[in-house]
Amino acid sequence: MASNSSINEDKQIQWLENGIVKNYINYYDYNEFENIQYVGSGGFGKVYRATLKNSDTFVALKYIKNNSLFIKEIVNEIKLLQKANLHINIIQFFGITKRKNNEDTNYLLILEYADSGTLGEFLKDNFNRLDWNMKLQFAIQIADAVSCLHENDIIHCDLNAGKIIQTTDQTCRKYYPS
Numbered sequence: 001m002a003s004n005s006s007i008n009e010d011k012q013i014q015w016l017e018n019g020i021v022k023n024y025i026n027y028y029d030y031n032e033f034e035n036i037q038y039v040g041s042g043g044f045g046k047v048y049r050a051t052l053k054n055s056d057t058f059v060a061l062k063y064i065k066n067n068s069l070f071i072k073e074i075v076n077e078i079k080l081l082q083k084a085n086l087h088i089n090i091i092q093f094f095g096i097t098k099r100k101n102n103e104d105t106n107y108l109l110i111l112e113y114a115d116s117g118t119l120g121e122f123l124k125d126n127f128n129r130l131d132w133n134m135k136l137q138f139a140i141q142i143a144d145a146v147s148c149l150h151e152n153d154i155i156h157c158d159l160n161a162g163k164i165i166q167t168t169d170q171t172c173r174k175y176y177p178s
């Protein structure tokens with residue numbers, strides 16, 4: 001008899017596969033990515049930087065470990081990201097891809113790539129150089145993004161300077177609503 005966790009896992013995988021077939025989730029073939037480089041690890045898996053073939057634009061590929069807990073997590077993250085996908089200070093979600101790993105299939109989220117590290121790293125190096133105008137800009141952007149999350153009934157639960165990542169344009173900060 002199938003256990004509860006494997007039934008749940010099947011349901012989550014079904015949701016992902018339906019999303020691909022019915023086009024409520026954009027799907028990209030893993031072979032379309034190149035220049036794949038490791039960026040860092042989090043609680044749920046690893047993050048890589050990559051480009052799509054024939055494109056110079058970087059994306060982040062967030063690999064989620066393959067078991068029922070993490071499949072649930074990836075489905076949850078996709079639902080959250082799709083709700084808050086249009087805010088300038090929230091990392092954009094582009095779709096998913098799949099990577100075959102022997103018998104297993106791993107799903108990866110395709111996200112906008114933030115190329116300038118975390119706000120925490122930035123503050124470590126620049127804290128004494130910040131003027132009030134910059135501090136105000138940070139506060140406005142953070143409050144604006146959090147307000148967008150709350151309008152969509154999302155609570156971040158772990159917002160800190162290590163979870164805020166930056167793009168080259170140092171005036172634009174991005175948040176990841178997981």
Ligand SMILES: Nc1ncnc2c1ncn2[C@@H]1O[C@H](COP(=O)(O)OP(=O)(O)OP(=O)(O)O)[C@@H](O)[C@H]1O
Binds near residue numbers: 042062113114118163
């Ligand atoms: N879209 C992205 N662009 C650039 N770097 C990213 C992106 N997403 C995550 N990273 C970096 O990859 C690393 C792992 O991120 P990840 O989101 O998996 O872990 P985390 O921030 O600890 O959150 P979690 O609570 O999900 O474990 C971190 O160093 C993070 O700054």
